[in-house]
Amino acid sequence: MRKHNIFRYLWLAICPIAILSSCTKFADSYYEDPNRPSKASGTQLIANAQMYLSSVSSSAYGVHYPQYLSLTTYTDNTRFIATNLNFSTWYIGPLMNLESVLQNEKELNANEGPVANQIAVAKILKAFFLWHVTDRWGDIPMSEAFKGIDLPNPKYDRQEDIYNALFILLDEANNSVVSANGNIKNDIIYKGNMAQWKKLGNSIHMLMALRLSKVNPEKGKAEFIKAMNAGIMTSNNDNLSYPHLAEAANENFWYNSFTVQKRNWYALSEVLVNHMLPYNDPRLSVYGDKNSSGSYAGLEFGKLVPNPDVDIPKISLFGSTIRKQDSPVHLITYPQLLFAQAEAAKLGWISGGDGQAKTFYEDAIKQSIAQWTGGTSNVATYLANADITYDANKAIEQIATQRWIHLFPYGYEGWAEWRRTGFPNLTVASDINGGQVPRREGYPTQEASNNKINYEAAVKAFPYGGTDGLNTRVWWDKP
Incomplete structure (x- = not known):
């Protein structure tokens, strides 16, 4: 199946593309090492990010x-x-993989599918994961995230600003997809089918727009109609469903819980x-x-x-x-x-x-x-x-x-x-x-000490008041 080659390249998930491209210069002078390609595999990074999709639903x-x-x-x-749960898994895992693709477009290998389509898929997945995180915690780091040691204490962006940024990101993905000969490699979900990826991006956009039904119905309506008209899913064949395998390394969470344990x-x-x-x-x-x-x-x-x-x-x-x-897990x-x-x-x-x-x-x-x-x-x-x-x-x-x-x-x-x-x-x-x-879920406990100033500003800015815990409402959850 689609995942079998992914595990050969899991090192890509922890080695940013910028480093990869510089690390290969010396080797390129002597030989082409198949384990260190001269152009980084954006589709392998995307595939590794896709492997986190199951965890979005399969959760204790x-x-x-x-x-x-x-x-x-x-x-x-x-x-x-x-009451407090950690969001770092999403940042250091799928989001960092996708950000590496987006920030290093010139290093991507066109032999794995049009670069524009690799970028479009990365944007759709980035929007999906950030949507998941912000709906659980509310205001979260976004604009200053993914900068590593250059900015270890990022600010928290307002959820309203995050939604607006993700609407733009999904618009960009929809408008940039190349249809002709546009399939990308190593795609776990749609086998590289860009027509389905485009439908998924617009479908996510439309569902996000409906979240605004109480807090900003005018904006919600406009975004909803725009996404719907751009082309959404038309059958269950288009569903975003994560495919598990009949093997221990890639099995369903619930199977492991009931049958294995x-x-x-x-x-x-x-x-x-x-x-x-x-x-x-x-x-x-x-x-x-x-x-x-x-x-x-x-x-x-x-x-x-x-x-x-x-x-x-x-x-x-x-x-x-x-x-x-x-x-499978349906999303x-x-x-x-x-x-x-x-x-x-x-x-x-x-x-x-x-x-x-x-x-x-x-x-x-x-x-x-x-x-x-x-x-x-x-x-x-x-x-x-x-x-x-x-x-x-x-x-x-x-x-x-x-x-x-x-x-x-x-x-x-x-x-x-x-x-x-x-x-x-x-x-x-x-x-x-x-x-x-x-x-909502409370912010990770370490944020109060490791990112104290920004954490306290985020708590102070809760749109309807409250403390950092389970009973405070996020922006779109208008009383």
């Missing part, structure tokens, strides 16, 4: 914020004990099952396994199972069909775009009103069921449920709830959409985080 924390999964054992993560720790949450079981949601059989009684039962969120041997068989564990060794998907357009139609951002919103909503559910089950035979029956049938009076709640169901188990995205819309209704017990569902 993210699945719990939107209450997709409950823990049967060691319940700290469902009780939100950890023998940890039956993750069960479907009670709130998720309650939103699916009463309506015979065909996705439920994929999301979870039946319990020992042959039915589905969720586990109350944050509740410790008192007797694992007796109680775990009574609940539905995370679905075995989507935690195989080579099960940006076609149904997600349809839900976004349904909401945009209801908001009046795009034409068609409730009629168009209903069409998008129903198609989104159909395509979601197709993505997860491989078929659509149960769609009509599911849509006929009174609570599922499109209702103009509660359309936003219906769209948001169905999107939340579809996004499972991509917790960080499900959590972001819950924070923005407030649907579905999620609560926690009073002894969990003071009875509050988290609204």
Whole structure:
């Protein structure tokens, strides 16, 4: 598969292109060493960045914020004990790889695909990773990041400025793609297909624009329409899905947890099952396994199972069909775009009103069921449920709830959409985080000492006040 050659070049991820190009000058005088090419491999750096995509969804924390999964054992993560989490992995890993590509365009090898396309893909991935980071923490370093020892203490950029910069970055990527003979090498995700990369960039742009629905709807509408018109995903074949392999080095996170480590720790949450079981949601059989009684039962969120041997068989564990060794991880998907357009139609951002919103909503559910089950035979029956049938009076709640169901188990995205819309209704017990569902993650603890001035300025600048922790809102999460 696409990853097999990547591991031969992992050294590229820790050796910036600028260094590579200077290091090779002496060697080039005598011979061409295949392990130290005269032109750096931008596509290998891009591939290495792509390998972090799985971690965006497969997370021991993210699945719990939107209450997709409950823990049967060691319940700290469902009780939100950890308030400060580290964002350095994203900077020193995928973002540094991509920045090395972007800052050293002249050193890229055109034999691996048009340089313009290598740059475009790097910009799309950079936007995606920074979007992920800023939606978790709010204001983060961006404009002064990636300068290494020249600037070890970067300032924090305002989230609004980050969003605006990423809109521009995605515009640049969309406008620079070379279509003719434009495939790039070493592409794990789309096998170098630039038409799909272009759709992905515009789809990310459109979803980001919807985040502005409360904080700046005018800007959000303009960016949404621009991205939609530029060309977004048109089928589930365009989905951004990370492909795992049936081998230990590249296996699915959940397979490792359940099968390799023998940890039956993750069960479907009670709130998720309650939103699916009463309506015979065909996705439920994929999301979870039946319990020992042959039915589905969720586990109350944050509740410790008192007797694992007796109680775990009574609940539905995370679905075995989507935690195989080579099960893919879905990130940006076609149904997600349809839900976004349904909401945009209801908001009046795009034409068609409730009629168009209903069409998008129903198609989104159909395509979601197709993505997860491989078929659509149960769609009509599911849509006929009174609570599922499109209702103009509660359309936003219906769209948001169905999107939340579809996004499972991509917790960080499900959590972001819950924070923005407030649907579905999620609560926690009073002894969990003071009875509050988290609204952001706290900055890394070392920032308070290692980057004290900029850290304190960022905390002081929280748009709606608050302290550095789980209960302060990010910019677009307007009360």
